[in-house]
Amino acid sequence: MNKQTKNFHQAKWDEPVIFELSNKGERGILFSEIEQEIEELIGDGFSKLPKNMIRQKPPNLPELSQMRVLKHYLRLSQQTLGADFNVDIGQGTCTMKYSPKINEKLASSLKLTALHPAQDEITVQGILEIIYKLDLFLREISGLDKFTFQPGGGSQAILGMASVIQAYHDSKGESEQRDEIITTMFSHPSDAAAPNVKGYKVINIYPNEDGLPDVEALEKAVSNRTAGLLITNPEDTGIFNPKIKEFTRIVHEAGGVCGYDQANANGILGITRAKDADFDLCFFNLHKTFSSPHGCGGPATGAFGVTDKFIKYLPVPLVEFDKDKYYFNYNVSNSIGKVRSFYGVVPAILKAYSWIMSLGNEGLKEVSQIAVLNNNYLLKKVLEIRGASAPYAKGRHRIEQVRYSWENLYNETGVTTEDITCRMADFGFHMWSSHHPFIVPQPFTLEPTESYSKAEIDEYIAGLKRVVEEAYENPELVKSAPHRSVIHKINTEALDDPAKWAITWRAYLKKKQK
Amino acid sequence: MKKIGLIINPIAGMGGKVGLKGTDGATILSQAKKLGAEQISPERTIGALKRLVFLKDEIELITYPGEMGGDVSKQCGFNPRVIGTITEDNTTADDTKQAAKELCNLQIDLLLFSGGDGTARDICEVIGDKIVVLGIPTGVKMHSAVYAHNPIRAGDLAVLYLQGKVKALKEAEVMDIDEEAFRSGYISAKLYGYLTIPFEERHTQGLKTGSPPTESYSQEAIAQEIVDSMDDDHLYIIGPGTTTKSVMEKLNLRYSLLGVDVIYRKKLIEVDLNEKKLLEQIKEKKAKIIITPIGGQGFLFGRGNQQLSPKVIRRVGKDNIIVIATKHKINSLNGRPFLIDTGDNQLDLLLQGYTAVITGYHERVMYKIDL
Ligand SMILES: Cc1ncc(COP(=O)(O)O)c(C=O)c1O
Numbered sequence A: 001m002n003k004q005t006k007n008f009h010q011a012k013w014d015e016p017v018i019f020e021l022s023n024k025g026e027r028g029i030l031f032s033e034i035e036q037e038i039e040e041l042i043g044d045g046f047s048k049l050p051k052n053m054i055r056q057k058p059p060n061l062p063e064l065s066q067m068r069v070l071k072h073y074l075r076l077s078q079q080t081l082g083a084d085f086n087v088d089i090g091q092g093t094c095t096m097k098y099s100p101k102i103n104e105k106l107a108s109s110l111k112l113t114a115l116h117p118a119q120d121e122i123t124v125q126g127i128l129e130i131i132y133k134l135d136l137f138l139r140e141i142s143g144l145d146k147f148t149f150q151p152g153g154g155s156q157a158i159l160g161m162a163s164v165i166q167a168y169h170d171s172k173g174e175s176e177q178r179d180e181i182i183t184t185m186f187s188h189p190s191d192a193a194a195p196n197v198k199g200y201k202v203i204n205i206y207p208n209e210d211g212l213p214d215v216e217a218l219e220k221a222v223s224n225r226t227a228g229l230l231i232t233n234p235e236d237t238g239i240f241n242p243k244i245k246e247f248t249r250i251v252h253e254a255g256g257v258c259g260y261d262q263a264n265a266n267g268i269l270g271i272t273r274a275k276d277a278d279f280d281l282c283f284f285n286l287h288k289t290f291s292s293p294h295g296c297g298g299p300a301t302g303a304f305g306v307t308d309k310f311i312k313y314l315p316v317p318l319v320e321f322d323k324d325k326y327y328f329n330y331n332v333s334n335s336i337g338k339v340r341s342f343y344g345v346v347p348a349i350l351k352a353y354s355w356i357m358s359l360g361n362e363g364l365k366e367v368s369q370i371a372v373l374n375n376n377y378l379l380k381k382v383l384e385i386r387g388a389s390a391p392y393a394k395g396r397h398r399i400e401q402v403r404y405s406w407e408n409l410y411n412e413t414g415v416t417t418e419d420i421t422c423r424m425a426d427f428g429f430h431m432w433s434s435h436h437p438f439i440v441p442q443p444f445t446l447e448p449t450e451s452y453s454k455a456e457i458d459e460y461i462a463g464l465k466r467v468v469e470e471a472y473e474n475p476e477l478v479k480s481a482p483h484r485s486v487i488h489k490i491n492t493e494a495l496d497d498p499a500k501w502a503i504t505w506r507a508y509l510k511k512k513q514k
Numbered sequence B: 001m002k003k004i005g006l007i008i009n010p011i012a013g014m015g016g017k018v019g020l021k022g023t024d025g026a027t028i029l030s031q032a033k034k035l036g037a038e039q040i041s042p043e044r045t046i047g048a049l050k051r052l053v054f055l056k057d058e059i060e061l062i063t064y065p066g067e068m069g070g071d072v073s074k075q076c077g078f079n080p081r082v083i084g085t086i087t088e089d090n091t092t093a094d095d096t097k098q099a100a101k102e103l104c105n106l107q108i109d110l111l112l113f114s115g116g117d118g119t120a121r122d123i124c125e126v127i128g129d130k131i132v133v134l135g136i137p138t139g140v141k142m143h144s145a146v147y148a149h150n151p152i153r154a155g156d157l158a159v160l161y162l163q164g165k166v167k168a169l170k171e172a173e174v175m176d177i178d179e180e181a182f183r184s185g186y187i188s189a190k191l192y193g194y195l196t197i198p199f200e201e202r203h204t205q206g207l208k209t210g211s212p213p214t215e216s217y218s219q220e221a222i223a224q225e226i227v228d229s230m231d232d233d234h235l236y237i238i239g240p241g242t243t244t245k246s247v248m249e250k251l252n253l254r255y256s257l258l259g260v261d262v263i264y265r266k267k268l269i270e271v272d273l274n275e276k277k278l279l280e281q282i283k284e285k286k287a288k289i290i291i292t293p294i295g296g297q298g299f300l301f302g303r304g305n306q307q308l309s310p311k312v313i314r315r316v317g318k319d320n321i322i323v324i325a326t327k328h329k330i331n332s333l334n335g336r337p338f339l340i341d342t343g344d345n346q347l348d349l350l351l352q353g354y355t356a357v358i359t360g361y362h363e364r365v366m367y368k369i370d371l
Helices: A036-042 A066-078 A101-108 A121-142 A154-171 A190-197 A215-221 A244-253 A308-313 A346-383 A407-413 A417-425 A454-473 A475-479 A492-496 A505-513 B026-034 B041-055 B070-075 B093-105 B117-127 B151-162 B179-183 B215-229 B242-250 B275-281 B310-316 B327-331 B345-351
Strands: A146-148 A180-184 A201-205 A226-232 A257-261 A281-285 A302-306 A318-321 A326-329 A402-405 A443-446 B002-008 B059-063 B110-115 B133-137 B169-177 B189-198 B235-238 B261-264 B267-270 B287-291 B299-301 B321-324 B338-340 B353-360 B363-370
Touching (some): A101 A346, A121 A346, A154 A190, A154 A257, A154 A302, A180 A190, A190 A201, A201 A215, A215 B353, A215 B363, A226 A244, A302 A308, A346 A402, A346 A443, A346 A454, A417 A443, A454 A475, B002 B093, B002 B151, B041 B110, B041 B133, B059 B070, B117 B133, B117 B169, B133 B151, B151 B189, B215 B321, B215 B327, B235 B242, B242 B287, B267 B275, B275 B310, B287 B310, B327 B353
Parallel strands (some): A180 A201, A180 A226, A226 A257, B110 B133, B299 B338, B321 B353, B338 B363
Antiparallel strands (some): A146 A302, A281 A302, A318 A326, B169 B189, B235 B261, B353 B363
8 A cells, every 4th residue: 555645535515505405494693573663764664665676576595504504505615626735746737726715814804894895086096006916017027008907807908908808809800801810729728719719710729739829820821811819829739839929920910919828927027028929919817827716615716918009909998007096997999898897806806916926026937937947857767657648848847737647557548637536536536637639549638736735745656657557557546436436437427418417406496396 | 317329340450460451351450460469349349438437327238249348348347248250360340330330220319430540431321320339449440530539438428428418419420442452552532421529618618608519500600601702704613512502502503412503693503413514514614622621631623523623623713622520620620731632743732721711601721731
């Protein structure tokens, strides 16, 4: 037995859906009757409300006591494998780093939580200053000229980029003709999906033998129909495209706009900038590189930046400073409008600001250096594991993550990536596969970030090694995993059939009846 | 109880090691034997059966006698139901066809067969799309997409299918090359038809992203894109295949699955045209060709669609060739480029390089064509 793998066992509560726990009439809080005095003053509290604001039927909420609700959610929480529990390097592309608890404290302080987004700007100068200064930081980091924090995540920022690209071509009377967006297969799939939502036709460049998009392919793809390029770099493979500047040149010459998906910039802070590769637009996920936790940890932010030329298209309001006070600027001539209500997810902005302040200029660069070092250590160790490989760029260093493959293991044992994921969970580890489309066979993507120590990376590797040994010696054990965890294999076929899935309880009941 | 059929072509693969590029026909077989060739097909079949044997009490294995399945089934621990008769050491393609017919009549749930392209053709001829099959690769030529990656994978996929864990099906190409021509150094491959196989997502799905669309959903999206962009000025020449078939289905038109059809203004002009007829059609009119690569090997021109000859292609023009393929089909090439072999080297050189492949609605992929 491998000493380095933990004797882990996860709680498994077999907890029903909260709606199934409901008992008619059960209450969490019993309200007292209105006191006479108050009733005399304001009435029963209902009759003064406008008629159209009063529900005809009470909402169909579960009826439970407080204690049962508490148990329910605590049990569910025990069934997760949160980022603070495990060595979370198995969720590559997600930049799972430590989010310092002090930043959570700041964000949950009354100074922030008691603010209302409709307050007059003069009463919220402090938070506006933070928003403005974070904008300044990101300008430094990217080389671009203005940021908005309105998008509530990376994909929304990509939709923002697609909207700005469209508004730009609109202003030149070319948006009808320019209806194509170019991206690459190993860019994040939202770089294709979001412009598609916007109505664009999407051209995906397939990787060459080195895992990189060919310049020749791009040259064939551009035309007078090109609206722009939306590209991730380094791509999901962790390989940096050294010809990125040629890419932007070709697209610019064809009249297109270049947008840089820097959701994950964890390996390049202080090393290379969007501006240096001649990008017009870019975005950072504050919930990745800048340590604000991911969506589930409190909504996210896709910080969206542009060069001077494109400021007039940004969503409103922008936060500006007139040397005297901070203010909201709604006067943006060709604004795409709003991509989300108000000013973005302010707690995420505050956490990112605090994280950057705690590190400073040098610290940020060091983050990237350590992240890259950790990743290349991990790469070397993974390649020593039987059955594992790292397609493309053989013998070369990667940036912050690597997309690996269990293809050899699968061919030799029949054990799949999904099986290994399930078995890793038995040791308290997570191992994720890949974004679609699944170009790399039996993929897994690891990203150790700067947060994890060598000891922890070694612990994760020991977990992988152990599972692989089992796969060769006793594949059934791995194929029938998990044995000590709550996760299980999902039959994804049902996902193709709308009659078989439901995303709300109400839809579930309806479909069940049929 | 589920019923699974097994047919082994015992001589498949024998020509390979002795350099004979196939084992079809009696003369070649005796030549192979003279060169010291030994049976490899039964041995390789064992690799697949071993993966299945734990299900032996839950499934009924039905097979032909001796070297065509009975022997290795028993050797692996199965208690097979053996039907039919053969002459040991002298089985032919007719035995394969006869076995396929009888097993088909028994309404089996899955037919496993061991062999190469010749065997797949024989099975396809008898069975068509009547039952689900899966090939255990034991032959010399394996251009057909009906074979698992190796015998072990064939066994595992059979298990998943029998247990209901893999439910999706796929029509996979049955290809064969003319062995005679191949021996004299010239490859001429033909698309003989399609067999229905269990569809395994080799590139597993990401839990983060949910399920990718099924093959037929993707084909329909491609068909919609094509139909939306069709104009009234061009004839459309529709090549063979299931992806191109979906275009015809979308338009409610009759089609030939293995042949080349022509439509104009969304109406059928003619099905299954040969080169001469195609040239007549496009003599006066502008035309576009819609083709899809052959799954698993990636040939665009020169395999299975020789009607689209160099003359036809030149007349239509490079810019009027529309390539369609699902992403799954592209990914199954493992990064290998699309191939062309029109028989006209100058033309091949002209066609090579990156091309935009329609992979879905409003979606294309830049992919390389090579010689
Ligand atoms: C490179 C890249 N771009 C975009 C996104 C999308 O960001 P979000 O999940 O916030 O929508 C991600 C997240 O996985 C990413 O890794």
